[in-house]
Every structure is written in C-alpha cells, then in structure tokens.
Amino acid sequence: MKILMIEDNQSVAEMMGMFFQKESWDVVNAYDGEEGLNAFKADPDGFDIITLDLNLPTMDGMQVAKEIRAISETVPLIMLTARDSESDQVLGLELGADDYVTKPFSPMTLVARIKALHRRAEVTETVPAGAVPETTTEDxxxxxxxxxxxxxxxxxxxxxxxxxxEGLTPKEFDLLRTLAKSPKQVFSREQLLQLVWDYEYYGDERTVDAHIKKLRQKIEKVGPQVIQTVWGVGYKFDDSELDG
Incomplete structure (x- = not known):
C-alpha cells in the first residue's frame, strides 16, 4: 500500500512513518497543503490512501480535500484534525473525507482506520477510476x-x-449496499455504524448523516431518491416509488 500523508507536524509524520514501515507500507510525506495537492496531482492513480491534516500552511486542509475530490471521487481520504468542533468534522466529511481522526490519536488507531478503509476500497481496482460501467440486464x-x-x-x-x-466512495458504496440488501428495512444510525464501519466509532452518528447526504446527491443525478429518512429512527432503501 502507498500512502500520501499531508501533515505539517514533522514529528507526527516521522512517528507514523515508523508504524507504516512496520506494515511494509510506502509513504510520501508532504508538509503543507500546496505540496500535498501537487504530489497528488503528479500521480493521482498512485496512492491507495491519503491522510490529510486539517490545519495546514499555504492551503487549508478543507480546500485540499475539495481539490482532491475534484480530481478523484474515489481515492480513500482520512482527515486528521486537532479541532474538536462538530461543524469542522461534518464539513470535512461533506467535502469528501471517508473518515476522520481527532488529534491526539494513537498511531495504532490510525493504522487500524487505514486498514479498514483499504479493505473496503481495494476491490474498486476492478473498475478503473472515471470509467462508466457497462450496464447489463442479467441479474x-x-x-x-x-x-x-x-x-x-x-x-x-x-x-x-x-x-x-457514478463516483461512489468506498463508504458510500457500502452504505448503499447495506441499505439495498434489505429494502424497506429501517436501519438506525448505530446499526449502520456497526455494519459499514468495521471498527469502534464511539457513537459518532453525524458520520452516517454526512455520508448519506453525499450518497443522496449522487443518486439524484440519475433518478428519484431511494434513500429515505425515517424520522427519529434512521434510514431505509425504497425504490417502490419508481413503479409509478
């Protein structure tokens, strides 16, 4: 696995580099936002995971995330942030981050998050980035x-x-699959966290809401909305309205 780590704190980058080395992962370090974005632009298909600090010199992490998502809608992206405000975390997710880790964090926590995200993303190699899948009528x-x-x-x-x-991130795809496998069944946010995120998320339900919002935006580009909110409970998949 090859990781692009955009992190201005050199001691954090060096510490994580040692843990990545133990996993036999390659890492490219960038110490400011512009440098990190340029590294990605130079090889947009060369990285399996990006870790992105929120507070960066030359270009804010939010802007970097936006620019990265304009190039690739699917490259797995984990935000690292010292900020503890809900608005910053939700904004990061809405800009396209698949996950976030709040500083200070355990190195093993970040390694576990990277492994979990990569497991779910690696099968996307079968469909090239930007390719439009050929549709078929064979169920x-x-x-x-x-x-x-x-x-x-x-x-x-x-x-x-x-x-x-098109352009579903790994987590968006897994959310859609989980809901669609059981049409009309209502899933609570806690259930979705357990089923889609295969590590402890400490009850962070706004993560689900942010991913559902992005998923809905992509669904609406091709047809009616099939992800429905059940107020006070959670979400369900229902395509029965298309019958009319």
Whole structure:
C-alpha cells in the first residue's frame, strides 16, 4: 500500500512513518497543503490512501480535500484534525473525507482506520477510476437486485433505473449496499455504524448523516431518491416509488 500523508507536524509524520514501515507500507510525506495537492496531482492513480491534516500552511486542509475530490471521487481520504468542533468534522466529511481522526490519536488507531478503509476500497481496482460501467440486464451478474436497482460487490457497480450511479466512495458504496440488501428495512444510525464501519466509532452518528447526504446527491443525478429518512429512527432503501 502507498500512502500520501499531508501533515505539517514533522514529528507526527516521522512517528507514523515508523508504524507504516512496520506494515511494509510506502509513504510520501508532504508538509503543507500546496505540496500535498501537487504530489497528488503528479500521480493521482498512485496512492491507495491519503491522510490529510486539517490545519495546514499555504492551503487549508478543507480546500485540499475539495481539490482532491475534484480530481478523484474515489481515492480513500482520512482527515486528521486537532479541532474538536462538530461543524469542522461534518464539513470535512461533506467535502469528501471517508473518515476522520481527532488529534491526539494513537498511531495504532490510525493504522487500524487505514486498514479498514483499504479493505473496503481495494476491490474498486476492478473498475478503473472515471470509467462508466457497462450496464447489463442479467441479474446473475449482481448480488443485490430490487425492481429498479442492481448492485455488484465484485465490480462496484450500482445501477438505478438503468443508469450507473457514478463516483461512489468506498463508504458510500457500502452504505448503499447495506441499505439495498434489505429494502424497506429501517436501519438506525448505530446499526449502520456497526455494519459499514468495521471498527469502534464511539457513537459518532453525524458520520452516517454526512455520508448519506453525499450518497443522496449522487443518486439524484440519475433518478428519484431511494434513500429515505425515517424520522427519529434512521434510514431505509425504497425504490417502490419508481413503479409509478
């Protein structure tokens, strides 16, 4: 695995570098926002994970995240932040971060988060970045099928009403798959955290809300909204409205 670590605190970068080395991971360090963005632009397909500090010189981490997502909607991105405000964390997720870790953090915590995110992202290698999957009417090619929706965990295709839902991040895809596997079943935020994030998330329910918001925006580009809010409970998948 190759990691781009955009972190202005050199001691943190060096410490994490030792832990990454123990995992036999390669790391490219960038010590300010502009340097990190340029490193990604130079090799946008060369990194398996990006860790991005929020407070950076030359270019704020939020702006870097926005620029990275304009280039790639799917590269896994973990934000590192010393800020503890809910608004900063939610904004980071809405800008496209798949996860965030609040400083100070245990190095093993970050390693565990990276492993968890990479496990879910690595199968996307079967579909090149930016490619539009070829649609098919053979239900056997998909492991989740509803009257108007098909999803393949192998190829990471998600098709609504015959149109591919493009640019899903690993977490967005897993959220959609979890909901669609049980149409009309209502999932609480706590359940989704347990099913989609395979590590302790300490009850951070706003993470689910931020990812649902981004997922809905991508669904709405191809058809009616099939992710519905059940107020006071959680979320469900329902494509029955497309019958009309």
């Amino acid at each position: 056997d090619d998909f492991d989740v099928v509803t009257p108007h929706f098909q999803l393949s965990s192998k190829t990471r295709e998600a098709i609504l009403a015959g149109k591919p839902i």
